[in-house]
Amino acid sequence: MRVAVFRRAHFNAAHRLHNPNWDEARNREVFGKCNYPNYHGHNYELEVKVTGEVDPDTGYVVDLGWLSKLIETEVEERFDHKNLNIDVPEFQGRLTSAENIAVVIWNLLRAQLHERYDLHVRLYETPRNFVEYPA
Amino acid sequence: MRVAVFRRAHFNAAHRLHNPNWDEARNREVFGKCNYPNYHGHNYELEVKVTGEVDPDTGYVVDLGWLSKLIETEVEERFDHKNLNIDVPEFQGRLTSAENIAVVIWNLLRAQLHERYDLHVRLYETPRNFVEYPA
Amino acid sequence: MRVAVFRRAHFNAAHRLHNPNWDEARNREVFGKCNYPNYHGHNYELEVKVTGEVDPDTGYVVDLGWLSKLIETEVEERFDHKNLNIDVPEFQGRLTSAENIAVVIWNLLRAQLHERYDLHVRLYETPRNFVEYPA
Amino acid sequence: MRVAVFRRAHFNAAHRLHNPNWDEARNREVFGKCNYPNYHGHNYELEVKVTGEVDPDTGYVVDLGWLSKLIETEVEERFDHKNLNIDVPEFQGRLTSAENIAVVIWNLLRAQLHERYDLHVRLYETPRNFVEYPA
């Protein structure tokens, strides 16, 4: 009896897209407004999906209170009210695209989650743009 | 040409999490506020997904009016404005976690749905906590 | 420069509508499913509106962190994961309709808010049924 | 590192369900209100999912600005503020069910998308009725 459980969380952060191997003209051409020099920001919405067997004693796949706390420690404390490009070591040398943020979050959570669970993350940069990893 | 169709429905119900094999202290430790004795409740949102071939005469996988009626009969009439722990026979001897509610709903609908269709359910306990079965 | 600021919060609670001055038949006739004996429940969404002058030193009408904490202390701790009919003294002798819950919340918050602010509350019982006080 | 990216778009259109091989009574029986002769309409919400590898130079699976423009050219310009039954050649001889609209949209987008990407579409006819293709 394999069930998937989901928990939503959110963090507010600044970022910009800029590839340091390219000149300004190329950066502006590829990234448009997302390359503006002084950063912009988003209310990121995060959806964490954990799949596993239901424990008959609790009726839980995993305690969502525990999962919520894990997301707080691993994701919100690192990213919330931060500048992803400047403040977050995980993005040194890595573009802060939604795709890359989702992969970084997945790696952070995967390291804390027992291997008997599967893990997927969905990250909304805006209500109309979002990503999932792994696909 | 296999397409999935989704129908959303909802019911309002009271419940609490309590394992009768444990003492009060253990129940409170594991379930926290969800164990409070006099019940709390939720606006449960249900998303039913039926997958199958499109009928060329109707353009339908399944008539959503019929599916809506099925959800009303099998789920809403059993659960809506009820206390899941007390009023619903399907939860005697089974914890009323979102995971278990989703499995019970899937079993009720599966019994009424032709085997040529696949069935999945997603159940929102709150906008931030939800489950899917089968995973 | 008078601005209104809003903060949303939520609590999950059980309740039923029952007028002890009426017999069962009258209760069932007036309140329908909301009168079912073993309670049902809702994810209540609360929207608190505070109106006042903007403080030029902070740019705030009121610190929303403080307001959020006030809602937690005055409303969530009293109502969240509770049975409104049984557990909450404010509803002894008062029907737990959305209208009355909103008035009770307004009274609790008003008592803690400086008189230079105006206060309004909106309470969603479901996404389709909600109330505002004062009107 | 395979990631899925999603872009939401919308169009407002009129339609009706009517099978010309059936008489009026059969059409009304099967399609109910959706068969009313003078059309009704919807705010269709479209969710396009593209799956592929992340480009290390951009952090993108695909430029969402480009994808948004593609949806505008291929879908919105054809369908927005149109009568799907009368104005859109793709629906001549095909019922304008949500299932069929999703398949038509998938075909239009698939023809413009490099084969290294996977493509899925989800189409909301209303917030409570929606479909996905391929399933």
Place this chain on the structure above:
Amino acid sequence: MRVAVFRRAHFNAAHRLHNPNWDEARNREVFGKCNYPNYHGHNYELEVKVTGEVDPDTGYVVDLGWLSKLIETEVEERFDHKNLNIDVPEFQGRLTSAENIAVVIWNLLRAQLHERYDLHVRLYETPRNFVEYPA
């Protein structure tokens, strides 16, 4: 103790904007895509607000079940799955703008509502465009 209660409902309808006193060029210039000849449509969301005193016996301003039924009879049965320009007598000689639809709905409901209540309607043509009457 004056409280406002709200009930949301919805209907799906086709319409177009066209002023018969103007030629085609003027209509197209003023109304743009909304003037396309074969109609388009919307999922209209309606929010009905009734303000009055709370009845101490019920805790209600007005029974929302009754209000919901009234909206069904007066609004949904007239407008749902209809072409507002062709099928609805109230719009003969009147443009089917969101503003006018809101006024028509207000008049229909006002006629059925006791004068001790105030009435306001909000109508969403899309999630981004909506109107309120009276202002």
Place this chain on the structure above:
Amino acid sequence: MRVAVFRRAHFNAAHRLHNPNWDEARNREVFGKCNYPNYHGHNYELEVKVTGEVDPDTGYVVDLGWLSKLIETEVEERFDHKNLNIDVPEFQGRLTSAENIAVVIWNLLRAQLHERYDLHVRLYETPRNFVEYPA
């Protein structure tokens, strides 16, 4: 026949709260995480309300296409993908609180709107924190 029409728009921006007349300790004490030095950001949602008489020739209070364009020119082009503290002259010497942003937006739009219309703005900093001006 006075009707209010609403148009929603959005912009993504970076900001921080910092009062230059205070030392770091006082800023951190009052503004908490919102004072972090390298900025954070939001998906701001803007709701513009214009109240006036319905024009019998168009059924419009104001052409929402025109209003949408006005918001684009006056608000989105100034604020979208910008750092409000650094890039926007209107916030030099003014804290970038939601309250102040709403007042700045109202002033920008008011200057372009005929005096026969009333104007109100609502600004969502997050789905749970928002403001209205004038109150």
